[in-house]
Amino acid sequence: MEVAVIKYNAGNVQSVLYAMERLGANATLTDDWETIQKADKVIFPGQGEASTAMKYLKERKLDKLIKSLEQPFFGICLGLQLLCEFSEEYDTQCLGIFPIQVKKFPPLDKVPHIGWNNLQNLHSPLLAGLDESAYVYYVHSYYAAVDPEFTIATSHYITDFSALLQRDNYYAMQAHPEKSSLTGEKILTNFLNL
Amino acid sequence: MLTKRIIPCLDIKEGRTVKGVNFVELRDAGDPVELGKVYADEGADELVFLDITATVEKRKTLVELVTKVAKTVNIPFTVGGGISTVEDIKALLNAGADKISINSAAVKNPGIVDEMAREFGSQCIVVAIDTKNMDGVDFVHTHGGRRPTLLQTQKWAKEVTERGAGEILLTSMDHDGVKNGFANEITSEISALLGIPVIASGGAGKMHHFKDVFTSGKADAALAASIFHFKEIPIPELKKYLQAEGISIRL
Numbered sequence: 001m002e003v004a005v006i007k008y009n010a011g012n013v014q015s016v017l018y019a020m021e022r023l024g025a026n027a028t029l030t031d032d033w034e035t036i037q038k039a040d041k042v043i044f045p046g047q048g049e050a051s052t053a054m055k056y057l058k059e060r061k062l063d064k065l066i067k068s069l070e071q072p073f074f075g076i077c078l079g080l081q082l083l084c085e086f087s088e089e090y091d092t093q094c095l096g097i098f099p100i101q102v103k104k105f106p107p108l109d110k111v112p113h114i115g116w117n118n119l120q121n122l123h124s125p126l127l128a129g130l131d132e133s134a135y136v137y138y139v140h141s142y143y144a145a146v147d148p149e150f151t152i153a154t155s156h157y158i159t160d161f162s163a164l165l166q167r168d169n170y171y172a173m174q175a176h177p178e179k180s181s182l183t184g185e186k187i188l189t190n191f192l193n194l
Numbered sequence: 195m196l197t198k199r200i201i202p203c204l205d206i207k208e209g210r211t212v213k214g215v216n217f218v219e220l221r222d223a224g225d226p227v228e229l230g231k232v233y234a235d236e237g238a239d240e241l242v243f244l245d246i247t248a249t250v251e252k253r254k255t256l257v258e259l260v261t262k263v264a265k266t267v268n269i270p271f272t273v274g275g276g277i278s279t280v281e282d283i284k285a286l287l288n289a290g291a292d293k294i295s296i297n298s299a300a301v302k303n304p305g306i307v308d309e310m311a312r313e314f315g316s317q318c319i320v321v322a323i324d325t326k327n328m329d330g331v332d333f334v335h336t337h338g339g340r341r342p343t344l345l346q347t348q349k350w351a352k353e354v355t356e357r358g359a360g361e362i363l364l365t366s367m368d369h370d371g372v373k374n375g376f377a378n379e380i381t382s383e384i385s386a387l388l389g390i391p392v393i394a395s396g397g398a399g400k401m402h403h404f405k406d407v408f409t410s411g412k413a414d415a416a417l418a419a420s421i422f423h424f425k426e427i428p429i430p431e432l433k434k435y436l437q438a439e440g441i442s443i444r445l
Contacts, residue, residue, distance in 0.1 A: 011287060011314060011315065011318070012287065012290070012292065012318075014264060014288060014289065014290040015264055015290050015292070018264050018265045018290060019268065021265070022265075022268070047315065047317065047318075048314075048315055049315065107389060110388075110389055110390055110391050110414065111389060111390075112316065112317055112360060112390070113196065114317070114360070114361065114391050114414075115196050115197060115198075115199050115239070115391070115414065115415070116196070116197045116199065116239055116444040117195065117196045117197070118195065133445075135197065135444040137269070137270055138196075139270075139292075139317045139360075140317070141316075141317075156195065157196055176270070178268070179268065179269055179270045179292065180268070180269075181234065181268050181269055182268075184268065185268060
């Protein structure tokens with residue numbers, strides 16, 4: 001199985017590649033259209049800031065490529081936020097796969113939301129074998145609101161937010177599966193098996 | 195629900211794990227990559243690698259270590275110890291470190307916190323603060339706690355937060371290595387003062403010390419070294435105890 005990990009100006013991409021290696025998948029970090037189009041699975045990782053990332057994607061026309069893909073696609077962390085409609089982070093127009101707004105956590109508790117939090121209301125083949133005792137590792141200041149149509153799991157911090165999203169072949173996760181121990185490995189394995 | 199984090203700290207010298215009592219006596223406690231993996235499998239929530247190597251080879255050996263850890267370990271980890279340039283930070287993050295902790299470098303040049311936050315985002319910047327109480331006032335210390343500064347701990351914590359730190363790692367030099375419990379008073383004061391998470395460090399000796407630092411100390415995470423390295427408190431047992439005591443914990 002060939003996995004393409006989209007190369008752009010996002011941080012901590014190496015960890016995703018190592019996680020793939022641990023799971024025995026052949027992953028390539030690439031921004032080449034053909035390699036990405038031909039891959040069996042595509043991962044869109046990310047850590048960083050939304051407006052800079054969107055600018056970079058547009059300059060290289062990766063935004064158009066991402067929207068045209070048909071194989072299972074997995075956005076992680078900033079990758080989830082960029083797949084939404086709009087982010088409050090520097091008022092950024094994003095890719096719009098999910099018609100959802102990304103908002104900043106109100107300062108009612110510590111921000112960023114850092115640490116392990118559990119998944120709730122899980123319903124997707126991506127989460128097969130997991131229940132509400134599954135903890136995943138979060139580091140984020142912005143969150144995607146809950147949408148009954150596309151949210152496949154929620155977490156709670158200050159408010160309920162979308163922990164994972166799905167629309168057709170597009171999957172996305174706010175936490176870091178590559179850093180979420182056995183739970184994260186289970187989710188990545190489920191993705192590879194889709 | 196967000197859980198409290200248990201973080202083993204591995205002191206590294208020339209690629210090996212060491213831990214000193216009050217930062218002076220050093221004892222060998224194994225290979226850092228293997229030890230890190232054991233902790234991750236036992237349920238540690240994060241790891242901290244603190245490099246105390248002081249040679250010119252430091253950067254190269256540290257990047258090599260980070261690469262090995264990132265390949266092996268499936269939980270987040272922070273790297274710290276004498277890191278002072280944006281270039282070093284970039285090399286370590288690219289090698290797979292999740293967060294970088296800076297201490298003396300921030301005291302020497304506070305602007306580096308702003309620079310790091312702009313370049314890499316606050317989420318990967320931990321500012322480590324070593325504090326010691328002197329005649330009733332808390333002062334920041336550097337160089338492994340040996341050198342006092344004129345910075346008042348509370349003010350410094352507030353300043354680095356405003357400059358873009360994502361977390362504070364607060365080590366009480368009065369408590370470190372003595373195993374009489376964490377410095378709950380100053381930890382709680384700093385935690386209440388800041389809008390970012392505080393990791394308490396220094397003084398863990400018994401399981402109830404962790405409970406105390408999460409309740410009266412208001413810490414978001416607790417870090418310890420020798421009690422884990424020498425199996426005085428196994429992590430699974432500690433986490434079960436904390437859960438039974440009503441602390442929100444990942445099991």
